[in-house]
Amino acid sequence: MDKNRSPRISGIAVTVGTTTTLLGLLLGLLVHGTGYAGTSTGLPQRDTATAPPAEPKKKRKPVATSISHGVQKPGPGSAGESAEKGEGKGAGRGEGKGAEKSRTPLALTLDDGPDPTWTPKVLDLLRQERVKATFCLIGPNAERNPDLVKRIVAEGHRLCDHSMHHDTGMDQKPVSYQSKEILDAKRMIDKASGGAPLRYYRAPGGAFTPESRKIAAKNGMRPLGWTADSDDWRLPGAETIVGTVRQQVADGARIILMHDGGGDRSETYAALETLIPQLKQDGYAFGFPEA
Structure with a gap:
């Protein structure tokens, strides 16, 4: 080499x-x-230092206003027992032959009507399902649709004053303005219904004030809040509406907020077609908020 x-x-x-x-x-x-x-x-x-664990996804909580009430047992002779106290025995009238002896009462409330398109459809469905509800009416809508207001009463549902113009900022307005919103609507609803009992007042968007509560109480109306907000006004789809309400009811909510007026309520109607039978199957019955 x-x-x-x-x-x-x-x-x-x-x-x-x-x-x-x-x-x-x-x-x-x-x-x-x-x-x-x-x-x-x-x-x-690789850096072996572990990152802080991600926070668990928070469960959706029932939405409530500053006022929330119990739910009366469905059926005649209700004494206004509160669902939150674990009361509400008896399936009530119209829950079917297979109804259980003890069911948890819920209150279905429908806002912003009456609407000439959607309120009749909702009423037909409620009659078919033998369910009662509380209709929170806008004064001018009641004035324009007196026959619908009378039908609501004739079919055993209850009425609620939901103001004149649905002003969600009325809690920032003078007391004189709040009074006019409540009482002008009351006069229109009273005239449209023929003087049927007007048991509740629901502030638009939950904008209650101490003064508005006093005005309502002085005129025989109890402030009505909610504990299950369907968010149906967002138009998220019927399936989402059903899931939202069922989850909140499962978490303990008892007063359900939905809408039969104020716009296209096709999703709300479709949701109710599914929601009512499912809630019955889950062991719930429908009554009225305490009055």
Whole structure:
């Protein structure tokens, strides 16, 4: 072999001196255990510090206004027992032959009507399902649709004053304005219904004030809140509406807020077609808010 040629190892040309130097350096690294990023392996290591665990997804809570009430037992002779107290025995009239002896009462409330398109459809459905509800009426809507108001009363449902103009900021307005919103609507509803009992007042968007409660009480109306908000006005789809209400009811909500007026309520109607039978099957009955 030519003395001037370098030896080849696996096809790589190296000099003897260089090879010796490299071997020495490698031995030194192994002895001292020093490698990349301070590790003994000489390989990059993934940071083993764990990140804080993600917060669990919060359960959706029932939405409530500053006022919330119990629910009367359905059927005649109700004394206004509160569902929150675990009362409400008896399936009530119209729950079918297979109704259980003890059911948890719910109150279905429908806002912003009466509407000439959707209120009749909802009333037909309620009659078919033998369910009673509370209709929270806008004064001018009642004035324009007196026959619907009378039908609501004739079919055994209850009425609620929901103001004149659905002003969700009325709690920031003068007391004189609040009074006019409540009492002008009451006069229109009273005239449309022929003087039927008007048991409740629901502030638009839950905008109650101490003064508005006093005005309502002085005129024989109890402030009516809600504990299950369907969010149907957002038009999320019937399936979502059903799921939203059932979840809140399962969490303990007893007064359901939905809408039969104020716009296209096709999703609300479709949701009610599914929701009412499902809630009955889940062991609930329908009554009225305490009055």
